[in-house]
Amino acid sequence: MLDLIKKAEQTHALERDELAALLEQTDEDVSKALYQAADRVRAAYVGSDVQLRGLIEFTNFCRNNCLYCGIRRDNPNPARYRLTPDQIVDFATKAASYGFKTVVLQGGEDPWYSADRVADIVRRIKKLDIAVTLSIGERTYEEYKAYRDAGADRYLIRIETTDKALYERLDPQMSWDNRRRCLEDLRRLGYEVGSGSMVGLPDQTTESIADDILFFKELNVDMAGIGPFIPHPDTPLKDCEGRKFDLALKTMALTRLLLPDINIPATTAMETLNPNGRVIALRSGANVVMPNMTEGEYRRLYELYPGKICVSDTPLHCRTCIGAKILAIGRTIGADKGFRGEFLKRKA
Ligand code: 5AD
Ligand code: FES
Numbered sequence: 001m002l003d004l005i006k007k008a009e010q011t012h013a014l015e016r017d018e019l020a021a022l023l024e025q026t027d028e029d030v031s032k033a034l035y036q037a038a039d040r041v042r043a044a045y046v047g048s049d050v051q052l053r054g055l056i057e058f059t060n061f062c063r064n065n066c067l068y069c070g071i072r073r074d075n076p077n078p079a080r081y082r083l084t085p086d087q088i089v090d091f092a093t094k095a096a097s098y099g100f101k102t103v104v105l106q107g108g109e110d111p112w113y114s115a116d117r118v119a120d121i122v123r124r125i126k127k128l129d130i131a132v133t134l135s136i137g138e139r140t141y142e143e144y145k146a147y148r149d150a151g152a153d154r155y156l157i158r159i160e161t162t163d164k165a166l167y168e169r170l171d172p173q174m175s176w177d178n179r180r181r182c183l184e185d186l187r188r189l190g191y192e193v194g195s196g197s198m199v200g201l202p203d204q205t206t207e208s209i210a211d212d213i214l215f216f217k218e219l220n221v222d223m224a225g226i227g228p229f230i231p232h233p234d235t236p237l238k239d240c241e242g243r244k245f246d247l248a249l250k251t252m253a254l255t256r257l258l259l260p261d262i263n264i265p266a267t268t269a270m271e272t273l274n275p276n277g278r279v280i281a282l283r284s285g286a287n288v289v290m291p292n293m294t295e296g297e298y299r300r301l302y303e304l305y306p307g308k309i310c311v312s313d314t315p316l317h318c319r320t321c322i323g324a325k326i327l328a329i330g331r332t333i334g335a336d337k338g339f340r341g342e343f344l345k346r347k348a
Contacts, residue, residue, distance in 0.1 A: 001030045008257040009037040019210035023250050031250060038253035038285030045260040046287045047347075050326045051338035053102040053133060053265075054095035054293035054315070057302035058083040062108025064137070066171045068198070070232040070303045071108050077234050078301050082112055085121050091315075092125045095293040098319045101337045102131040104156065104290060109137035118143075119150035126151035131337040133194070138178060141185045148189045153337070155186045156194035158225060161201060162215045163208040170201065170237075183219060192340060194223030194263070199251050200244030201229050202237065209251055217258050222340040223288070224262060226252045227269035230305035245273040249284055256285030261341055263288045272307045279325055288338070289326070291318040 004022055008014050014022075022034060059082045060071045071078060083091070092103045103125065107113070113121075113136065122132050133154035134147055144155070157179065161167050164176040186193045197212040216224045228248040231240045248270060256264055265288040266281030274280060278289055292299060293315040300311045310318050326333055336342060 001025055001027070002033055005030070005033050005037050005257075008254070009041060012258050012260055014254070014258065016207060016210045016214060019213055019254055020206040022254060023206040023209055023247065026246075031246065034250060034253050035284035038256040039283055041256050041260045042264075042285050042287055045344065046263070047343040048331050049287070049334040049338075049343070050282060050331050051102070051263060051288045051334040052100055052319075052322070053104050053288060053290045053338075054092075054098070054100040054319075055104045055106060055290045056083075056088060056091045056095070057106050057292070057294045057298060058088050059107035059110040059113065060298075060302050061110040061112065063111060064109050064171065064174060066174075067236045068170060068201070068229060068232070068305075070234060070305055072235060075234045078303060081298055081301055082110065083298070085117060085124070088121050089124045091293055091295060092130070093128060094315060096128045096130050098293075098316060099333075100130065100293070100319075101334070102133060102154075103293065104133040104135055106135035106156075115139075115143040115146040119146045122147055122150040122152045131339075135194075138174070138182050141189075144182075144185050144189055144191075148191060152191065153339075154192040154194060154223070156196070156223065156225065157182050157186070158196040158198070159183070159212070159215060160198055161204060161208065162197075162211045163204065166201065166203060166208070183221075187219075192222040193219070194225060195219065195221045196223075196225030196227070197251070198227060198229040199248040200242045202240045202242075209247070213251065213255050213258055216255060216262075221259070222262055223264070224255050224259065225265050225267055226255060227267035228273055230269055230272060230307065232303070232305050243273055245270065245277065249281065252281060253285045261344060263338065263340060265290055268292075268309060269305060271309050272305065278322070279329055282326070282331065283329060289322050291315070291322050293318075
């Protein structure tokens with residue numbers, strides 16, 4: 001196992017069965033060696049800066065019905081909200097004033113935000129001279145083009161799982177091929193492309209998680225967000241196990257070894273399962289944190305999974321809190337927009 005870790009650290013390549021073996025093993029010393037190797041690769045390829053992205057959760061309306069997700073269409077419980085374009089721009093303006101160089105606009109797939117409306121919001125935020133990341137699901141090439149023409153820099157759309165049959169069971173009426181098409185369209189349009197997956201889904205095998213990592217490599221994604229699946233009590237998957245923190249951490253660390261220079265967030269779902277989850281992730285390969293910049297009651301209503309952190313905190317509180325945690329582990333806070341490869345370019 002230690003030889004496999006060494007091979008991954010040196011060559012940034014592993015076979016499917018090698019990845020699966022490392023994911024399956026539960027020897028604490030081996031896992032520790034894996035996290036340390038990922039931390040070294042992180043330091044060499046993206047440096048000590050942690051990139052902060054301010055997350056704005058602007059709508060919890062969603063036309064989809066993913067079995068795992070707390071804001072799925074058929075969940076009658078969360079009060080539904082939509083921020084107005086003015087509110088979104090206001091939250092982004094505040095995030096910029098706290099020093100964020102990127103905001104991430106995330107929401108359910110909500111047709112109220114037409115391509116024109118989204119493009120208009122992006123144009124207004126771009127006047128603040130910050131990067132804009134969109135995370136609003138599956139759209140057409142033309143829509144992605146309209147956002148890009150308006151100035152959007154990045155787009156996040158997790159593949160969730162590369163097991164097509166599992167994906168289509170968990171996301172009824174959605175097609176895995178269309179999701180992949182989205183990633184390809186976004187790349188063609190010149191976005192920085194972020195994908196990612198959930199770990200610990202029902203019937204998900206370690207081979208399938210290995211495939212997820214190889215998929216990120218095949219697509220050469222610029223960012224990969226990996227989080228543990230956490231069953232939500234209002235969803236059909238409420239009785240599933242999930243909550244596999246260590247497996248998610250191993251997946252994340254292996255992703256760092258195979259894609260050394262990409263951006264990898266310490267995900268909020270990791271912190272939900274472990275009060276120190278994001279710091280642990282930052283020391284096991286991650287280099288990005290996405291503090292919540294949504295204000296007021298909306299945070300609580302954007303509940304993809306239960307136990308979400310920071311639901312009663314303010315944006316400024318979260319910015320200060322995470323800033324202190326980063327400095328406390330001897331890391332620094334990125335001062336620029338944090339595009340892929342910036343660190344290596346600066347070093348060269
Ligand atoms: N547990 C963990 N992550 C979830 N997501 C959605 N529902 C859950 C859940 N129950 C993740 C998906 C989605 C991202 C925004 O949140 O991966 O892409
Ligand atoms: Fe929100 Fe620490 S990040 S309170």
